[in-house]
Amino acid sequence: MIGRLHGVILDKQAPELLIDVNGVAYEVQAPMTTIYQLPEIGKPVTLHTHFVVREDAQLLYGFADLRERSLFRTLIKVNGVGPKLALTILSGIESDDFVRCVRDGDTVSLVRLPGVGKKTAERLLVEMKDRLKDWSIDGAAISDNNSSTVSSNDMMAEAESALIALGYKPQQASKAIAAVNNASMDSSEALIRMALKNMVS
Incomplete structure (x- = not known):
């Protein structure tokens, strides 16, 4: 595993970088958020890396910080x-x-x-x-205690997706969730349970 590179930037062709480490040039892919922070070509740089091995390729990804x-x-x-x-x-x-x-x-x-x-x-x-x-x-x-409440629209969308995954048609799912949605619902799970109960009752 290659976890860090410290060398000189030879080339920058976003998202790909070429880093010279003691005479060995590594091809590294980096997000634009990292590339924006890089010094000029020819300057030293340190990147924290993630190494991916696939059947058809070995890829190295680099990041400005941990x-x-x-x-x-x-x-x-x-x-x-x-x-x-x-x-x-x-x-x-x-x-x-x-x-x-x-x-x-x-x-x-x-x-x-x-x-x-x-x-x-x-x-x-x-x-x-x-x-x-x-x-x-x-x-x-981030925790259940201090995170902001998910908006009503997001809860409805999540609940509808769950019903569709259970086999209901999109129109059925949307109608079922809309029928039970109200201000007292504080989670998509509550919406799903109420919608299912309403449909089978």
């Missing part, structure tokens, strides 16, 4: 998010801003990122919340 690499490693654990999409996400948003989106249930900002559709954004919110619960931002960690 927090960004940590977020990258967490992103690629999400179902349907590979290194390429994770790199694209980090190129379009700062690490703390992404974590803030997860904390606030902000799908609107996430779907603005290249390659992130509504379903991917919803999956990121669901799967990343627990994985980022210890990530400190603005002096507070």
Whole structure:
């Protein structure tokens, strides 16, 4: 495992970098958030790296700081998010801003990122919340106690997606959720349970 590189920048062709480490040139892919922080070609640089071995390639990803690499490693654990999409996400948003989106249930900002559709954004919110619960931002960690309440629209969308996954048609799911949605509902799970109960009663 290659965990860090310290060398001289030979070339920058975003998202690819060429780093000379004692005469050996490493090809590294980096998000734009890292590339913006790099010095000029010919200057020394230190990158924290993540090494990926595939059947057809060996890929090295580089990051300006450990927090960004940590977020990258967490992103690629999400179902349907590979290194390429994770790199694209980090190129379009700062690490703390992404974590803030997860904390606030902000799908609107996430779907603005290249390659992130509504379903991917919803999956990121669901799967990343627990994985980022210890990530400190603005002096507070993500947790059920101090995270902002997910908006009503996001809860409805998440509940509808769950019903569709259970086999209901999109129109049925939307109608069922709309029928039971009210201000007292504080989670998508509550919406799902009430909708299912309402449909079978």
